[in-house]
Amino acid sequence: MDALLTQVPIAAAVGAVLLLAALGLNFTFGQMGVINMAHGEFLMVGAYTAFALQAWAGLGGAAVLVALPVAFAVTALMGLALERGLIRHFYGRPLDTLLLTFGVSLLLQQLARDVFGAPNVDVAAPSWLAGGTSVLGVWLHHSRLFIILLAAVAVAAIALSIARSRSGRYMRAVLHDRDLAAVSGIPVGRVDAATFAVGSGLAGVAGVALALIGPIGPSIGSSYIVDAFLVVVVGGLGQLRGAVIAAFALGALNAYSELWTGASLAKVVVFAVIIAFLQARPQGLFSVKTRALA
Amino acid sequence: MTTANPTEASAGPTSEDASSGPAARARLLPGVPPALLIGVAAAVVLAVMPLLLDEFRLGLLTRYLCYAIVAVGIAVAWGRGGMLTLGHGVFFGLGAYAMAAHMTLAATPDGALPEFMVWNGIESLPLLWRPFQSLAFTLAAVVVLPGAIAALLGWAVFRRRVRGAYFAILNQALAAAFAILLIGQQHLTGGSSGLTNLPVLAGVDLSTGAARTGLYFTVAGFLLAVWAAYTRLMDSRYGALLVAVRDSEERVRFLGYDPTWVKASAYTLSAVAAGIAGALFVPATGIITPALVGVIPSIQLVLMAALGGRHSLTGAAIGAVALGTAETAFSESFAGGWLYLQGALFVVVIALAPRGLAGFAESLASRVSPVRRSR
Numbered sequence: 007m008d009a010l011l012t013q014v015p016i017a018a019a020v021g022a023v024l025l026l027a028a029l030g031l032n033f034t035f036g037q038m039g040v041i042n043m044a045h046g047e048f049l050m051v052g053a054y055t056a057f058a059l060q061a062w063a064g065l066g067g068a069a070v071l072v073a074l075p076v077a078f079a080v081t082a083l084m085g086l087a088l089e090r091g092l093i094r095h096f097y098g099r100p101l102d103t104l105l106l107t108f109g110v111s112l113l114l115q116q117l118a119r120d121v122f123g124a125p126n127v128d129v130a131a132p133s134w135l136a137g138g139t140s141v142l143g144v145w146l147h148h149s150r151l152f153i154i155l156l157a158a159v160a161v162a163a164i165a166l167s168i169a170r171s172r173s174g175r176y177m178r179a180v181l182h183d184r185d186l187a188a189v190s191g192i193p194v195g196r197v198d199a200a201t202f203a204v205g206s207g208l209a210g211v212a213g214v215a216l217a218l219i220g221p222i223g224p225s226i227g228s229s230y231i232v233d234a235f236l237v238v239v240v241g242g243l244g245q246l247r248g249a250v251i252a253a254f255a256l257g258a259l260n261a262y263s264e265l266w267t268g269a270s271l272a273k274v275v276v277f278a279v280i281i282a283f284l285q286a287r288p289q290g291l292f293s294v295k296t297r298a299l300a
Numbered sequence: 301m302t303t304a305n306p307t308e309a310s311a312g313p314t315s316e317d318a319s320s321g322p323a324a325r326a327r328l329l330p331g332v333p334p335a336l337l338i339g340v341a342a343a344v345v346l347a348v349m350p351l352l353l354d355e356f357r358l359g360l361l362t363r364y365l366c367y368a369i370v371a372v373g374i375a376v377a378w379g380r381g382g383m384l385t386l387g388h389g390v391f392f393g394l395g396a397y398a399m400a401a402h403m404t405l406a407a408t409p410d411g412a413l414p415e416f417m418v419w420n421g422i423e424s425l426p427l428l429w430r431p432f433q434s435l436a437f438t439l440a441a442v443v444v445l446p447g448a449i450a451a452l453l454g455w456a457v458f459r460r461r462v463r464g465a466y467f468a469i470l471n472q473a474l475a476a477a478f479a480i481l482l483i484g485q486q487h488l489t490g491g492s493s494g495l496t497n498l499p500v501l502a503g504v505d506l507s508t509g510a511a512r513t514g515l516y517f518t519v520a521g522f523l524l525a526v527w528a529a530y531t532r533l534m535d536s537r538y539g540a541l542l543v544a545v546r547d548s549e550e551r552v553r554f555l556g557y558d559p560t561w562v563k564a565s566a567y568t569l570s571a572v573a574a575g576i577a578g579a580l581f582v583p584a585t586g587i588i589t590p591a592l593v594g595v596i597p598s599i600q601l602v603l604m605a606a607l608g609g610r611h612s613l614t615g616a617a618i619g620a621v622a623l624g625t626a627e628t629a630f631s632e633s634f635a636g637g638w639l640y641l642q643g644a645l646f647v648v649v650i651a652l653a654p655r656g657l658a659g660f661a662e663s664l665a666s667r668v669s670p671v672r673r674s675r
Binding site: 039095096109111112115228235239268273277280281 | 462465470478483
């Protein structure tokens with residue numbers, strides 16, 4: 007029982023990082039039909055931003071806090087450049103964008119290797135995140151709580167802006183029916199670019215969170231991207247609630263199957279569970295209802 | 301998906317595939333199918349290679365030809381079937397590990413255990429390994445293992461109409477899980493250092509020059525056989541049905557066919573080619589590790605097919621040899637540069653030449669003889 011409880015914060019923190027990473031993927035995939043394989047590298051860039059601010063700019067413990075907005079801005083700009091420069095020419099060819107962005111991800115990984123070196127580096131958590139608190143016999147790392155809080159704030163902000171803001175309404179309109187949105191005077195291209203930039207920015211924030219829980223290396227993004235995509239598959243496209251539930255479900259499934267079967271079998275178990283899940287709900291937990299056949 | 305497009309998998313108009321359409325048949329020699337010409341030409345080129353290359357280069361070519369077999373399979377699943385398989389490393393790996401298990405046991409004295417098992421504190425041969433003492437079982441496993449897993453996975457996802465990018469992502473997740481499993485089950489798989497030290501196959505010492513040449517001809521023979529069989533199949537009604545499913549799955553369904561089995565069977569055939577290639581790769585290179593079968597190698601296999609031309613089985617095979625040659629040539633001169641070049645190659649091929657080398661060859665051919673191409 008103790009072991010089960012101890013896993014709860016671990017599962018929640020993994021789920022929170024997955025959620026931050028998956029949010030951007032979910033909306034770009036749902037809205038534009040674009041699979042961005044370079045999304046994982048935006049995580050990596052976010053993590054290295056925290057490292058660079060700490061080790062190079064000498065910000066010490068405050069680096070993590072400063073890194074949050076900086077990483078968001080850096081990766082959002084990179085996402086914007088990727089979308090405007092490359093991806094927008096390939097709408098309607100999702101499999102091609104997948105391969106295209108994989109090429110971009112290889113380039114970014116090698117760039118990171120050349121700039122930061124191949125070995126992993128560490129980001130020291132600030133002193134106020136170093137300790138932990140014991141609740142009901144469960145040890146809660148402050149850094150894990152911080153990550154969960156970060157994800158909660160991000161989800162709340164996104165949910166609010168989708169529901170209330172003008173750009174959120176535009177986004178929903180494009181998500182439901184791109185052509186109808188376009189003829190209604192919504193600047194579809196700008197909405198796409200904005201969605202892509204915000205999604206990429208969130209990946210940067212997720213990267214800063216990753217820097218708090220472990221060492222970072224040039225290929226850190228590729229180890230999370232597969233799981234983040236699975237969150238999208240399970241959660242359903244373009245749905246915030248689906249992504250939230252799926253991220254924490256996958257985080258828990260990962261954490262608990264590791265506990266029972268060991269880390270190496272856990273991924274196989276997760277894969278089998280997802281295939282079984284898709285037998286019942288091939289569209290994921292929630293999906294936007296359309297009358298399209300395909 | 302709101303932007304779903306029935307021809308998403310293919311780039312540009314591909315309602316008629318250039319290499320299989322009836323118009324393409326009236327080429328150099330009237331009455332002789334172009335596939336036969338290509339096959340004979342390829343056989344001649346492959347046959348003279350041992351005379352032109354030294355032992356080291358021939359070994360490299362053997363390795364590329366193994367990848368060419370996988371690429372032919374990927375052209376069937378992806379180019380013709382529209383199923384982007386980002387997990388073919390798994391099927392390649394299953395064939396490879398089956399063969400490597402057999403060769404490890406063959407190299408171990410009777411009654412003893414393979415060295416890596418001794419290091420891992422294993423005391424008797426694990427149950428999973430026992431059947432691989434038999435060569436016949438191993439050869440069957442090389443085909444059946446990848447085939448069965450692909451058939452099961454294909455059937456499970458295609459019957460629920462999971463496709464396109466979802467299918468690609470699931471494939472990638474499979475590749476990631478497979479590599480992690482191989483690394484984690486060190487006592488069974490040798491962990492991240494994999495299985496090495498594989499000097500003998502079927503009683504033949506593989507280190508001699510004659511054996512290396514024989515191995516080359518075996519791999520080349522398998523490549524030609526797989527290529528010929530799959531090309532023939534793609535020219536049949538089944539091949540036409542597969543392309544139809546790729547371009548408009550719903551229409552095919554309304555015509556009374558079940559796309560599930562068409563896709564699952566093509567995916568299975570593709571996986572079997574990868575399994576065979578894996579089994580040939582192990583004696584040819586003497587090593588198999590998780591780093592050769594994970595997510596990145598899987599996607600590199602796709603790049604080979606993309607470079608050569610995803611719709612063309614011939615092109616995909618040539619793409620594999622071309623990419624391998626380029627990698628070797630480039631890595632010899634600039635070590636770190638290859639990854640940049642490979643990344644750039646992905647972007648350039650997909651963006652500017654989605655029909656690959658085969659597409660160039662076809663447009664060149666249509667310019668030479670303007671009578672043919674009707675579209």
